[in-house]
Amino acid sequence: MDKKKWKQLGKGIKEYRQLLLMMVPAVIFFVVFAYVPMYGVVLAFKDFRIMDGILASPWAGLKYFRKAFEDPYFLKTIENTLVISFGKLIFGFPLPILFAVLLNELKGNKFKRIVQTVSYLPHFMSWVILGSIFFSLLSLGGPVNSILEFLGFEKIMFMGTSSIFRQVLICTDVWKGFGWGSVLYLAAIAGIDQEMYEAARVDGANRLHNIWYITLPTILPVICINLILNLSGILNAGFDQVFNMYSETVYDVADIIDTYVYRIGLKSMQYSLSTAVGLFKSVIGLVMIIIVNFIIGRIGGKENTLW
Structure with missing residues (x-):
């Protein structure tokens, strides 16, 4: 960089120093919790021995990747993860969009605020609390089974x-998650030029026409970006939820990659194997985000993609 460019850079830093200072905590967070731990990825390629440390442990090549894929139970956890993740995506992705659109159509501001507040509350409750609540509600002696029994049905475990x-x-x-997930779409809907709706009403459009031809097309870039991010995390089936709600009786359908890594890594102390599985999951996430971003770019145009 020449002297002029250094001068421009210094001027820009001075002009935006408040904004740059606000970025510092976020940068520190990602450096400490995202980039520094990446050093541990080396464990996936080593026969890790605690006494020798990471650097002194002998190299193992792809030994632990082969070991993981030769384990039928690991393949079962991949199946469980994909089934649960796709189920959450299919039912959980469109619902916040629908909720945001319907909420936007409400006329009473007071009632709208109450509905928003009530829908947001579950997001701020941990799965430790919610897991206990659902265990109580859905137990054999809980209210849900009591209602089923009252209606003449058999109790369900x-x-x-x-x-x-x-x-x-x-x-x-x-x-x-549907209430909190609607926040982004509500913000996008709030940014729509109201003159578009007024012009549509003059042309005889009703509410459904407004939603279909104005609201949804306008927030389509936000929907596409959210879809890309959701599909990139398709192997994240929700460790907190599963860990707090499952039991050994449902391991065959509920044991996912994250809980598998937790058991073999922290409980069985197979650090190299658990790191290899975690790295595999991260690579698949990266590949998915690239593929989905490319497909959406070809179908909907670059304005609907991340890059």
Whole structure:
């Protein structure tokens, strides 16, 4: 860089110093918790020995990746992760959009604020608390089974039946997140020029026409970016939720990659194997975000993509 460019850089830093200072905590957070731990990825390629440390441990090549994929149970956890994640995506992705659109159509501001507040509350409750609540609600002696028994149906062991547990995970996750997930879409809808709606009304458009031809197309870039980010995390089935709600009786349908890594890494102390599995998951996430971004760019144009 020549002297002129250095001078321009210094001027820009001085002009935006308040904004740059506000970025410092976020930068420190990502450096400490995202970039520094990346050094530990080396464990996936080493026969790690605690006494030798990471650097002194012998190299193992792709040994632990082969070990993971030769384990039928690991392949089962991938299947469980994909089924649960796609279920949450299929039902949980469109609901916040629908909720935001319907909420925007409400006329009473006071009622709208009450609905928003109530829908946001579950997001701020941890799965430790919600897991206990759902265990109580869905237990054999809980209110849900009491109602079923009153109506003449047999009681159901929701939290211990393999054929039902995945649906419980999906429904509870969608319920917890749809309100908070609508915030971004409400913000996008609030930015729509109201003159577009007025012009449409003059042309005889009703509310459904406004939603279909103005609201949804206008917030389409936000929807596409959210879809890209959701699909990039398709192997994140929700560790907190699953860990706090599952039990050994439903391991066959609910044990996901994250809980598998937790057990083999922290409980069994197979650090190299757990790191290899975690690295595999991260690589798949990166590949997914690139592929989905490319597909959406070809279909909907560059304005609907991340880059």
